[in-house]
Amino acid sequence: MKTNLNKRSFVKFFTVTIFTFFLVPFELAKALTKKVVNKNLTKKQKEIMFDEGTERAFTSDLINEEREGFYHCANCGAKLFASTAKFESGTGWPSFTEALPGAFKTKVDYSFGMKRIEYHCASCGVHHGHVFADGPSETGKRFCNNGLCLIFKPTNSN
Ligand SMILES: [Zn+2]
Secondary structure (H helix, E strand, O other): OHHHHHHHHHHHHHHHHHHHHHHHHHHHHHHHOOOOOOOOOOHHHHHHHHHOOOOOOOOOHHHHOOOOEEEEEOOOOOEEEEHHHEEOOOOOOOEEOOOOOOOEEEEEEOHHHOOEEEEEEOOOOOEEEEEEOOOOOOOOOEEEEOHHHEEEEEOOOO
16 A cells, blocks of 8 residues: 555656656747747748748848837737837848847857857747847947848837
8 A cells, every 4th residue: 555655656756757857848948939920921921930031132121211110020029129229231131239138039050151140039939130240339239130020110100
């Protein structure tokens, strides 16, 4: 009887341990992977956000956007950049000197034989662009963002 109980509590302990050490981190990892929030994303948007694609340079209308406001994630709507951080980089992609705190998570990308820092929306996990260390302001950063991943909302748009 006593051995049975011990055996049962061991099984319970074992199950809890397995769950804690394997399943919980797995669930956390899953939460950080990409999820489709906006069901109306175009094929090109999905290609960039979910397959680390890049739009052609000088194709985004947002390059010339100069109004005050915020840039949001086109998938989940999270606020990512303030218009005050935007600058004309001449690269052909919307560029920013800094992101809003906690907006992105970064990872090292070794594709095309280069070491680049890739960044993803912290809320939904989708790819947005790369951040470089040659920015013009005191942050020293240049966030090179695909315009198709962004939705601009002007401050005075009612
Ligand atoms: Zn997002």
